Amino acid sequence: MSLKSQPDSPRSTRKGVTSVDVAAAAGVSQATVGRVFSSPEKVSPATRDKVQEAAERLGYVPNVIARSLKSRRTNIIGAVVPAFGEYWQSVLTEFSRQLANQDRQLLLFSFAEPGDVDGVLASVAQYRLDGLVLSSANIGQAQLAQMRESDRPVVAFNHPAAVGVVPSVSVDNEAGMAELAAHLIEVGCRDVLYIGGASTASTDQSRYRGASQTLGNQGIACTYLEAGAFTYEAGYKVARQIVEHQPLPDAVMVSADEVAFGVHDGLRAAGVDVPADLFLTGFDGLSQSAWAGFDLTTLVQATDVLVARAIEILLAPEQPADSDPVSVVVPGTIRYGKTTGSGHG
Amino acid sequence: MSLKSQPDSPRSTRKGVTSVDVAAAAGVSQATVGRVFSSPEKVSPATRDKVQEAAERLGYVPNVIARSLKSRRTNIIGAVVPAFGEYWQSVLTEFSRQLANQDRQLLLFSFAEPGDVDGVLASVAQYRLDGLVLSSANIGQAQLAQMRESDRPVVAFNHPAAVGVVPSVSVDNEAGMAELAAHLIEVGCRDVLYIGGASTASTDQSRYRGASQTLGNQGIACTYLEAGAFTYEAGYKVARQIVEHQPLPDAVMVSADEVAFGVHDGLRAAGVDVPADLFLTGFDGLSQSAWAGFDLTTLVQATDVLVARAIEILLAPEQPADSDPVSVVVPGTIRYGKTTGSGHG
DNA sequence: TGACAGAATGCTTACGTAAGCATATATTCG
DNA sequence: CGAATATATGCTTACGTAAGCATTCTGTCA
Numbered sequence: 065m066s067l068k069s070q071p072d073s074p075r076s077t078r079k080g081v082t083s084v085d086v087a088a089a090a091g092v093s094q095a096t097v098g099r100v101f102s103s104p105e106k107v108s109p110a111t112r113d114k115v116q117e118a119a120e121r122l123g124y125v126p127n128v129i130a131r132s133l134k135s136r137r138t139n140i141i142g143a144v145v146p147a148f149g150e151y152w153q154s155v156l157t158e159f160s161r162q163l164a165n166q167d168r169q170l171l172l173f174s175f176a177e178p179g180d181v182d183g184v185l186a187s188v189a190q191y192r193l194d195g196l197v198l199s200s201a202n203i204g205q206a207q208l209a210q211m212r213e214s215d216r217p218v219v220a221f222n223h224p225a226a227v228g229v230v231p232s233v234s235v236d237n238e239a240g241m242a243e244l245a246a247h248l249i250e251v252g253c254r255d256v257l258y259i260g261g262a263s264t265a266s267t268d269q270s271r272y273r274g275a276s277q278t279l280g281n282q283g284i285a286c287t288y289l290e291a292g293a294f295t296y297e298a299g300y301k302v303a304r305q306i307v308e309h310q311p312l313p314d315a316v317m318v319s320a321d322e323v324a325f326g327v328h329d330g331l332r333a334a335g336v337d338v339p340a341d342l343f344l345t346g347f348d349g350l351s352q353s354a355w356a357g358f359d360l361t362t363l364v365q366a367t368d369v370l371v372a373r374a375i376e377i378l379l380a381p382e383q384p385a386d387s388d389p390v391s392v393v394v395p396g397t398i399r400y401g402k403t404t405g406s407g408h409g
Numbered sequence: 410m411s412l413k414s415q416p417d418s419p420r421s422t423r424k425g426v427t428s429v430d431v432a433a434a435a436g437v438s439q440a441t442v443g444r445v446f447s448s449p450e451k452v453s454p455a456t457r458d459k460v461q462e463a464a465e466r467l468g469y470v471p472n473v474i475a476r477s478l479k480s481r482r483t484n485i486i487g488a489v490v491p492a493f494g495e496y497w498q499s500v501l502t503e504f505s506r507q508l509a510n511q512d513r514q515l516l517l518f519s520f521a522e523p524g525d526v527d528g529v530l531a532s533v534a535q536y537r538l539d540g541l542v543l544s545s546a547n548i549g550q551a552q553l554a555q556m557r558e559s560d561r562p563v564v565a566f567n568h569p570a571a572v573g574v575v576p577s578v579s580v581d582n583e584a585g586m587a588e589l590a591a592h593l594i595e596v597g598c599r600d601v602l603y604i605g606g607a608s609t610a611s612t613d614q615s616r617y618r619g620a621s622q623t624l625g626n627q628g629i630a631c632t633y634l635e636a637g638a639f640t641y642e643a644g645y646k647v648a649r650q651i652v653e654h655q656p657l658p659d660a661v662m663v664s665a666d667e668v669a670f671g672v673h674d675g676l677r678a679a680g681v682d683v684p685a686d687l688f689l690t691g692f693d694g695l696s697q698s699a700w701a702g703f704d705l706t707t708l709v710q711a712t713d714v715l716v717a718r719a720i721e722i723l724l725a726p727e728q729p730a731d732s733d734p735v736s737v738v739v740p741g742t743i744r745y746g747k748t749t750g751s752g753h754g
Numbered sequence: 755t756g757a758c759a760g761a762a763t764g765c766t767t768a769c770g771t772a773a774g775c776a777t778a779t780a781t782t783c784g
Numbered sequence: 785c786g787a788a789t790a791t792a793t794g795c796t797t798a799c800g801t802a803a804g805c806a807t808t809c810t811g812t813c814a
Binding site: 125126127128129130132133138140147148153154156157160161164167169170171172173174175176184187189190191192296300325326328329330332333351352355356357358 | 470471472473474475477478483485492493498499501502505506509512514515516517518519520521529532534535536537641645670671673674675677678696697700701702703
């Protein structure tokens with residue numbers, strides 16, 4: 065019942081408790097302590113208990129930094145992604161979730177301006193990561209090639225321009241948008257307007273190609289209009305131009321859900337009703353697309369599958385350096401919403 | 410003009426180029442190379458150039474792992490956050506952005522189930538991070554106290570229960586919700602229903618307190634109804650219960666925007682119009698709250714300020730261990746939307 | 755010109771762990 | 785019961801860098 069009753073309390077993460085301290089306390093060598101934590105089967109149950117008890121009492125926590133230096137593995141995967149955008153946020157969350165299941169962590173490298181990419185990549189190189197996820201169409205060919213030169217696993221995520229340069233995983237942008245176009249044709253659209261986010265983005269290009277080819281095969285033109293950014297605001301603004309485009313098209317296809325949300329609301333603000341006056345489709349399958357206020361017809365990316373494939377590639381045993389980089393394409397699935405006339409069910 | 414013309418190309422991140430290799434190539438000692446990269450002013454311009462040239466030629470990149478081991482600083486901040494939720498995604502993005510501006514990175518520890526927290530915290534301890542952000546109401550008092558014991562800077566983010574236990578930064582939940590309640594009173598509401606996300610969350614409690622006290626002072630009751638989760642779906646479902654609550658209240662206050670979106674859409678699906686039939690308020694100020702489809706009256710958190718304060722606390726020189734942990738409270742600002750009758754401007 | 759301050763650089767060690775090899779103890783079989 | 789085998793543990797070193805101290809070099813002034 066004394067006042068200060070915890071002389072060396074078993075709290076965790078004590079000052080600088082090392083495996084050497086634990087070894088001394090347990091009366092074994094540092095090597096044995098190390099073994100208890102990395103390959104326990106190599107040590108007898110008796111000593112194992114002894115060491116674990118001492119470790120717990122001292123509050124020993126293995127130092128991952130030192131371990132990484134020695135073992136040359138960090139158990140950390142880096143991700144280079146744009147700082148903004150609902151889509152990237154959802155992808156990141158999924159990566160973090162799945163990596164955590166494999167006792168790995170995600171180190172985030174985000175950038176706000178496309179020009180920052182170089183700086184970010186330089187900073188990335190300093191960390192000896194077990195793998196690197198490159199997203200964002202703002203990473204150029206040269207930069208990708210340079211990453212490929214590095215000796216650690218890299219995977220490009222939803223970055224069509226990276227195919228053939230580095231291993232990549234992507235939804236089937238072209239086929240997905242083609243399917244949406246086919247659906248529009250099926251429901252009777254003959255005059256379609258396409259809203260892109262930024263024409264420089266390789267995803268944007270693939271998606272537009274899918275739409276224009278499918279529509280073109282039926283003799284339907286598909287004008288491309290650029291919103292300027294992959295944001296709600298850009299979509300909202302561009303809606304005004306759509307309205308000026310008289311007569312109104314039968315349908316508007318948008319490169320990305322987030323932009324489509326803006327288009328949807330912008331059209332409504334301008335007195336154009338979806339789906340009564342025209343149909344609307346998106347792409348990505350963000351959770352908000354299913355919200356009752358939108359109920360948007362869109363192509364749902366199987367984010368969990370995409371992420372799982374990407375992680376597989378990163379963690380798989382190294383491939384022969386001169387073989388062509390793998391390229392995994394995952395099909396998406398259409399969600400039919402009321403923006404193309406489907407009853408929302 | 411030979412075919413293989415790049416015997417040792419200046420590509421970056423070559424195999425295992427170390428400062429020792431650079432030293433040999435430049436004809437200096439390893440220490441000098443180290444100085445060139447950490448305290449360049451201590452080395453003469455001539456050698457500096459020589460070393461930098463050699464480093465570039467060999468593709469030398471300093472090894473942060475080794476540096477961290479020696480210097481005991483990682484330049485990495487950890488964040489323990491729930492895997493889901495628009496709010497947390499936006500907070501994370503902001504942290505990553507601001508940290509990047511200070512040449513620091515964000516290591517993400519997300520968890521899907523509240524029960525995973527213990528495992529995550531154990532995993533966190535292994536990394537000798539420069540600081541740690543603890544979010545989520547799922548981190549209990551005991552766990553917070555334990556973190557406080559560790560010798561590295563910790564800050565609780567929007568976690569009222571943490572105040573006094575660890576340094577914390579938070580929006581003024583109580584005052585914010587009180588302001589919203591005052592606004593409702595002002596516009597004539599006399600019968601208010603409160604929708605919480607999860608009554609166990611300390612943010613939920615603070616916010617409800619703000620609402621019920623302010624309303625109670627005017628003799629207005631404020632029934633608490635629990636949605637069960639901080640999600641759109643939970644809000645959508647609970648809307649049905651609101652409708653059964655005849656006569657309809659004048660207004661519904663919701664603990665969080667994301668839930669409020671669901672309530673909004675759920676009410677509409679049930680034939681109840683906002684704001685014609687009842688008013689609706691949210692909390693957080695998510696970007697979607699400003700979307701035309703919602704135009705939700707809500708309390709906007711100054712996320713950038715909150716994050717900046719949190720980073721300041723983490724990076725500030727250590728405080729005396731026995732002093733009371735600081736607690737920064739940042740006021741929010743109301744955004745008046747059409748869900749409480751304000752013209753959307 | 756010799757001595758001395760100051761700058762520039764080199765040498766050595768330590769950060770905490772894991773892997774390789776050497777050694778000590780337990781187990782098995784002829 | 786002794787040798788061979790297996791099991792358990794200890795000893796030593798290396799991962800790549802930064803900091804402390806020792807050393808060399810440059811220039812300045814008496």
